[in-house]
Amino acid sequence: MTTSTDPAPPTEAVRADAHLAVHLLRLGDDALVLGQRLCQWITRAPTIEEDMALSNIALDLIGHARTLFTLSGHVDGTGRSEDEFAFTRSDREFTNTLLSELPGGDFAVTVSRQLAYTHYAVLYYEALAGCADVRLAAFGERAAREVAFHRMHADNWTLRLGLGTPESSRRMQRGLERIWPYTAELFDEDEVVDHLVEAGTVPSPAPLHSVWERRVSEVVTRAGLTVPTPRWQARGGRVGLHTEEFGPLIAEMQSVYRQFPGGRW
């Protein structure tokens, strides 16, 4: 992640906004951690095309995280780099949703998570594209296009597994059941989001939940599967409370940095 571009010239006024910095960090953490999880499929995917698909999706997600982290460092006034956000924070300082950090499970669990995340991310990034802040709008516009491509991949696999063999359909249904309790956290709002939405800085994620449900249900139903109705919803990632499997994931991601702090090549 080294050799990034130069920051904006000093003529461009940068106003510190702590709430916006937190919000951007959360979105970036979702993208980075999900990207890292998907990287674990490399050499293990069902086909070589799928190996390339999941690693390319991961590459896009990590690209989104890089942009969001750099922006967050500008907005909070510290000028921290993307590397500092990715490699120098401990697990309690990461604010990703639990959805993005869940272990990959079998392929159907990964497809289920991709289905849930991509439909959410397209909606939220499209809403970001309407922001008054040109930096957020530019990111939202480009990122929405990229995630829409990932959504097509997730939709296709949901249909293929759902309408495939009895075994693939059973596994896909089980994947949805595993993932669904973790989807509500994506649309959660707290005082940080409330403050930004009130100020008109960023769009509100909560109203997108019903649109998301409609779109995802359409795909799941078309695949001959049932939309799960979990009686519980997992939360905690946004305030740094993570699952047991999160520590090893971050330790692996940060292993090179921990051996060579500040190394450049």
Next chain:
Amino acid sequence: MNGTIPPVARSAPPRSKPPAPRPVVPLRPARAVAEVRALVEALPDPELPMIGLGDLGVVRSVAPAADGVLEVEITPTYLGCPALPAIVSAIRDVLAASGHPGGRVRQVLSPPWTADRITAAGREKLAAHGIAPPVPAPAKANGPVPVALAAVPCPHCGSRATRRHSPFGPARCQSVLRCTACHELFPHLSAL
């Protein structure tokens, strides 16, 4: 360090007045902006070396900023393009070699890169190297992404009877198609 004692430094003879500061002379005379732009645009893309950054539509502008420093604005094809660090570093080398050692490279995301930014010359170069140039970009991200596969001719035999093999290919910006006439697989620059 072979045992000799360094000579004792003698104090300089007193001067009547302090020396005038020497003007900073750049190692090379600065090239004109148009020349620098041509050099930057001619840099090969690390993943598509047959096409220059100019033809790929990555170079947005080369112009002096408000503070007089020469600034190169680039728009990455994809936000996560792994070639970006190599591109930035190559542009910095060009700036330094052109007498603009303090030049800046800035990433501009808006308006986003689309395949429409590839020039006609760039499309020809891609096709000549077996990479099918992109079909026009979708109007918006909402809804299914239209992939007009029938419109992508095979770069080997020219047949339009091609079909999708894999939506993801050897590089992030490429998918893989298959020609049903000559049975060759070929990469296609995705119009995203």
